[in-house]
Amino acid sequence: MHQMHGTGETGAVQPAIELRGIDKRFGAVHANKEIDLKVDKGTIHGIVGENGAGKSTLMSILYGFYQADAGTIHVDGKLCDIKGSEDAIAAGIGMVHQHFMLVETFSVLENVILGVEGGAVLRDGVDRAREELHRLEREYSLDIDPDAIVGDLSVGLQQRVEILKALFRGAEILILDEPTGVLTPQEADHLFRILETLKEQGKTVVLITHKLREIMAATDNVSVMRQGAMVAHRKTADTSPEELSELMVGRKVLLRLEKEQAQPKDTVLKVENLCVENAQGVRKVKNASFDIRAGEIVGIAGVSGNGQSELLEALGGIRAASEGVVELNGQDVTPGKGVDAAELRRRGVAHVPEDRHRMAMVTAFSAKEAAILGYEDDPAYQKGVFLDWHAISDATAKMMSEFDVRPDNPDLKAANFSGGNQQKLVLAREIMRDPELLLVGQPTRGVDIGAIEFIHKRIVAMRDAGKAVLLVSVELDEIMSLADRILVMCDGAIIGEVAASDANERVLGLMMAGVDPSEAKAVEGQS
Amino acid sequence: MENFELVILLLDATLRTSTPLILAALAGMFSERSGTINLALEGMMLGGAFSAAAVAFYMDDPWIGLLAAIATTIGLSLLHGFACITHKGNQVVSGMAINILMSGLTALVGIALFAQGGKTPALDKAARFQPITLPGAEAVKDVPIIGPIYFELLSGHNILVYIAFLAVPAAWWVMYRTRFGLRLRAVGENPGAVDTAGIGVVAMRYRAVICSGVLVGMSGAYLSTAQGASFLQDMTAGKGYIALAAMVFGKWRPFPALAACLLFGFLDAAATRLQGVVLPVIGEVPVQLVQALPYVLTVILLAGFIGRAIPPKALGRPYVKER
């Protein structure tokens, strides 16, 4: 990625998009609060904000997917009444959604022409589309086979189809919602080159991302959202990652955690040559070998999508190993070979998955029902053949008070807790079991600052009590401040290990991008 | 030679028995490819059969009866759509409700109109679809091989039989070669993609169930004004479900569905003729086994033992944007 040129005289040019007073509620959730936003023509404009800040909602309103409760949208200075995506497309807006909007059983070509078929009978339109597609492919180096079935394509290629869709419709303004979350570093680089080309052609790009590095490298301007409100606009050149993250979370980002030197003891978990495949049979973890000892926190760093999730799920007993051996305190617990999640729990493995909302929570349950998920067999919760709801209620109340879950009502439906509070409940459930081994993914994603500190302290306390912890996080800050040893994963393989004391963001970053550890350190040494 | 004749006659009967299945299976396909489960085929067929017979009786014209049948089934489709598309109700429940409702309503209205225990009066010739003799059929009647095939098998069916068989390539063409078909298939796979492409999901799905209504209306009219000569209570006798099975068996595609309908129709025709026949080895053919065969085959297919039937991805799921 090369450095951006400044935009020059902002304000002199007509903004490509102007949003005024956009307001949107989903039931009781106030997703967008009177938002104003100006995006200059021919620029790349970043939007950052924590999970749930309302970024996707705002852009979906601009694209006509949702309707705002209040506010106006101006495109090229003209008031634009966007009632549906049709109007947005007509106004020259294209969007690549966070969750792709593709028909997987269709070919690339069919996906691209959907909605702009050029006639009631497909044939003529298809031929014209094929030519146009070729032109676009060449112009933006978006190589893709127009007749490939989209479901067979990699995520990166699917994203290209989305971009092609927008360009085919003649988009002058392109919105990309977290496009790099699912990409390999190479694919991400390619994407940014494409965006650069678009900009050179005078098109406007709105880029939503969590990665401040990308903002700093690729955008001209940046806007920050927090809890549904737009809190700041900056020229990228005039801001810093520190300032942005402070704006995002609403206070200074936490500094390094104070903690003692680790006192590792016996090996608790031993992983040898572990291979794991995803549902489509693609090998996502490749020959991973490592071990974790009692009294240490091992962190796994990596760009999301590089196999960490599958590794964590396999160790939690949810996904079978296709090869390799896993031992817990010397006993074989290789997932899929007669050992499942329930068995692992009985043996003292607690698991906080990355996607808690989807995997660790049953939102239709009451809080106390959710609080025994995975532990419903615990004798403490039984009274004869029945569940002892009094005991469960008491236990839940205890979890709630200890982890400051609000409101502290065990009978409230889980769905009625905010995202952060749901997560605290899950953490409480798993950590308060006092397990031998804690597997934890993204422990602080979406929780507020106060809670982050609290959770970090609890994890360190577990370590100090002689437990083993495996931490997966894409936040390098978090990994570096919590872990005692850091393993870096790239493309399914563990490509290296760094002691926390030696780690810094650049080395880890290079390794995460697949650069060999020794080389990474050499590069680092030169700078 | 005699066997040849028998086979021709059996196939001839197969065409007659599979016609309502073909029309209904195509109807199911249009609805389900757009993401709306249509268990209501049975009830709609019944409603269509009733309207066709009743109106044909009053007007003495099968074509007006057919129109009435189609109007009725479109109405029912819209009701189904209103429950499942507009109000995001459960599609299975809505289908079952329509089936039960029509089973009662046709009889009730029939009694109110004709006081014959839910039947409609027998239709005379003018009020029914009559067999059509294809050009030259009489001429080749006595030519060996060609005669039986052309005269017995291909000629001499009523117009709805020919419409049903022509509807299959037509449906294929619409599904795979037109803008409407592309959008329809897309909305059954990923309504989000259709929505973001600037196409209304709800309108698209309504159009699909209306197509479904048109086809199933013809199927019902065939039962009461072409194959039969009056409506009687529950005369569909599970044909709607067989058509549904054929559609699944045909993996939600027109030509394979046609093949499934012909197979099921053939089984039905054969069961009629195999009755009481003692075959070597097997002994007397249990008619019930032959009758159950379509269902058994469909289950085996669904279990993935012969190929795989993958339904449209969004099938059965209402399109919910804002949770």
Added chain:
Amino acid sequence: MSTTVQLPRWIDVGALPLLNLLLALVVSGLVVLAIGENPAEVVEILLYGAFGYEEAWGYTLYYTTNFIFTGLAFAVAFHCGLFNIGAEGQAYVGGLGVTLAALYLDFLPFPIMLVVGMLAAMIFGAAWAYIPAYLQARRGSHIVITTIMFNFIASSLMVYLLVNVLRPEGSMTPESEQIAENLRLPFIHDIAGALGIEMASSPLNLSFVYAILASVMVWLFIWHTRWGYAIRTVGANAVAATYAGIEPGRFIIIAMMISGALASFMALNEIMGVQHRLLIDFTAGYGFVGIAVALMGRNHPFGIFLAALLFGMLYQGGAELSFEIPTISNDMVVVIQGLVILFTGAMEHMFRPRVTKMYTAWRLRRDAQEAV
């Protein structure tokens, strides 16, 4: 809707279904008007037929018994996220179990037979549910379609057996032999009689008590046992179930087999209780009505009881209706049934968004006032 304020239970499970039911009845009234009869009179006859005399109560509760069983059957599967449309076939095959037990184990004494008959029904019903359950759990076949197919397969199978195997020599009807006197479930009026209470005779029999017990057991099972918990987890979030070590496939099979067993209890009422022989189509669509009963009762045994009572009333009152008003055949009840299923089942969301909105607005206003 999840992001809005939660509706209080009395609206969610009380007012909304009632509103839908009311609409169904209004439309039914219009149908009655359309065929030239007086809806008020129809309602009167319906109510009189269902509750107006002692015997009517017996009939109403006899139908209710069937609906409780099939409603519970649907509900248990539904809690596991499964749409079991196969209660009809499961009950039919369950009836085969009862009949075989009664015909071949007739040497067993009465009280033992009560249990054996029940077990036989359960085993057969559960076994019939097992196949679609297995196909869903292990091979991903859609349970809605497979259970529909299995209804038809059951129907063919039973016709074959009744015509070719179970029909006694020389009999013209495809029915099994009568089951022995001492194997029948006692009628409630007989039990009452034995206790010295005079009661009009009706088909209401001991299986009604089974139905009440089954409701309590289902309630305990679903909300107070680990298995019930596991089943609900699978139904609400299969991914979370896997995470928790609850294997969805296993509980899909368990839930479906329990569902099939519950459906098969209908055979106790019909065969051991009333018909005393296996006959063609004795299930008479009760299995399908069970879907409506469960949905109306919000899949809770108490709600199911109330909904079953409603349908029992419709059935019995409807029979009276077709006796009293010749132009209204039994089909009127079928129409009402269809409308009730349509409005309370398929269109259950019709009023919900509006009611939710109104309630949310009211709540927000109230909260705002309280905050002041």
Added chain:
Amino acid sequence: AEIKPAVVYDLGGRFDRSFNQGAYNGAEKYKEDTGTEYRDFEIQNDSQREQAMRNFARRGMNPIVAIGFSQASALEKVAKEFPDTKFTIVDMVVDLPNVQSVVFKEHEGSFLVGVLAAMASETHKVGFVGGMDIPLIRKFACGYVQGVKYADPSAEVFQNMTGTTGAAWNDPVKGGELAKSQFDRGADVVYHAAGGTGVGVLQAAADAGKLGIGVDSNQNALHPGSVLTSMLKRVDVAVYEAFAAAAGDNWQPGLTILGLAEGGVDWALDENNEKLITAEMKDAVAKAKEAITSGSLEVHDYMSDSACPQ
């Protein structure tokens, strides 16, 4: 005496243009003749039989006439519960002190139409379509075959049954298909004993320009010129007689058998089919009738030994 009679029809209902309709006609005729109102009920499924009868009995309806053999087991039960109510059952024997059973010698009537069918046939092939496959219907078939062979020993008879359940009485589409299959095989006269299903058989005959033979009621008028004749089974008489006997206080429990001699079965000749029946046919059938009533010709009853002489 004042009576409150009631009729419970079998599946197929009072307008099946056949068996049940015969009963309806009998009841209607009685009402016309005497002004006595009656109640009737069409059952929709097997479970309703008992309830219908019990309902009538409880309301004091008396006598109650049950149409069809399927009613037997339900009637047996209800009759025991209401020993003071008079029950009449048509087509089946129920041995109880308050039950009168009326059965017909359908084989005799079928014999006559068999004679006519054989004489009307030009292809020497005739057909039979039965409803539900039960001994009673085989009895029809067997009598018919005997009649055909009597008139034309070389003739071939195709036989089909519609089904094995009650639904077989009410499936005209299937009936039509069966008739077509028999025409395809060369038959040109088809006799049905299939209740409502037979409507489809006669329709198919009319459509194909062949001849059908009706059953139970006089069905000649359904397709004038295409229905050769109808085998009359005087269910109407049975119902009428039951009502009349109860009113005249001479109703007797026990078995009544109605054959040719008693006028319980016959063949139909009216303006709709007079052109189809030649004088020769009339003579032949009259001769056969005479022989049967006099006892010189015995038509084998299938139900006596569950077999039909070939």
